[in-house]
Amino acid sequence: MTVRRMSAGLVAAALFTPGVAACTTTGDAGSTATPSATASGAAPQVDSDAKQALLDSTREISNGNFRFSMSGAGSVAEGQVHQPSQSAEMRIRLGEPTDDLAISLDLVHAKPDSWVKLDLKGSAATRVPGVDRLNLGKYQHLDQNRIQGDRNLGFDFDQVDPAGSEVLTQAVTEAQRTGDGTYTGTIDLSKAADAGSLDPTLITALGPQGSAVPFTATTDAQGRLTELVVQLPQSGQAAGQEIKVTYSDYGNATEATKPPADQVVEAPPELYNLFD
Numbered sequence: 001m002t003v004r005r006m007s008a009g010l011v012a013a014a015l016f017t018p019g020v021a022a023c024t025t026t027g028d029a030g031s032t033a034t035p036s037a038t039a040s041g042a043a044p045q046v047d048s049d050a051k052q053a054l055l056d057s058t059r060e061i062s063n064g065n066f067r068f069s070m071s072g073a074g075s076v077a078e079g080q081v082h083q084p085s086q087s088a089e090m091r092i093r094l095g096e097p098t099d100d101l102a103i104s105l106d107l108v109h110a111k112p113d114s115w116v117k118l119d120l121k122g123s124a125a126t127r128v129p130g131v132d133r134l135n136l137g138k139y140q141h142l143d144q145n146r147i148q149g150d151r152n153l154g155f156d157f158d159q160v161d162p163a164g165s166e167v168l169t170q171a172v173t174e175a176q177r178t179g180d181g182t183y184t185g186t187i188d189l190s191k192a193a194d195a196g197s198l199d200p201t202l203i204t205a206l207g208p209q210g211s212a213v214p215f216t217a218t219t220d221a222q223g224r225l226t227e228l229v230v231q232l233p234q235s236g237q238a239a240g241q242e243i244k245v246t247y248s249d250y251g252n253a254t255e256a257t258k259p260p261a262d263q264v265v266e267a268p269p270e271l272y273n274l275f276d
Helices: 048-057 059-063 123-127 165-170 200-211 269-274
Strands: 002-008 011-016 065-072 075-082 087-094 102-110 113-121 139-141 172-179 182-187 213-219 225-232 241-248 264-266
Touching: 048 059, 048 165, 048 172, 048 182, 048 213, 059 065, 059 165, 165 172, 165 225, 200 213
Parallel strands: 139 264
Antiparallel strands: 002 011, 065 075, 065 241, 075 087, 087 102, 102 113, 113 139, 172 182, 182 213, 213 225, 225 241
């Protein structure tokens, strides 16, 4: 079994068995043009005010009280982080119902505990080892020792941004303000490998193409980041794709709801093996 990740601090892997059709990518595969690249190949110019505004736009995220969504590569994730209660939750959908394998995960973190409800569908689901112990329709209680540092099942309340937007904005190589609260530019992905919304192996595969990847960003009236869209170019057999991250309800998230005891079982070894 192979693993293709759209990783995030708590975003699960997209899993595909050999020979199984992968999910379709989203975004415009041809959207690889740099917003203001120069034909001469000269170093891009950075509007320092625009870049600083982007850096400042991620500060509120570190307070850990917001709702968010991420999409890309056939994956969609949405949820909330509520640092005051040391809790977070995420709903992840990987693939379409018509795919050979579609995966749904509902993750709940309420320090010091974590739970996940897993649902595997499609003709390839029967080939997943231990599927009868995974598709239970119940939340599986996770061993913190097994998921500590795991980018798929774990959550670090010291690094509360699932997308890593601060890392992405720090890697901006070109930035322009295009309107009231709107920005465009390029990002050097080689400097953003720790961003949860990006797969480090994909960054490596992009090579030099990853040094100037186009992005757009939007902020609200308070200058807080509300949307970041990164246009990944085509690389080898991988089609170009759009990674989109949104933030909302700053300061208005709520404590995650713990699953009721009668809906919880201990996670079997097969669950951890699935994400190794």
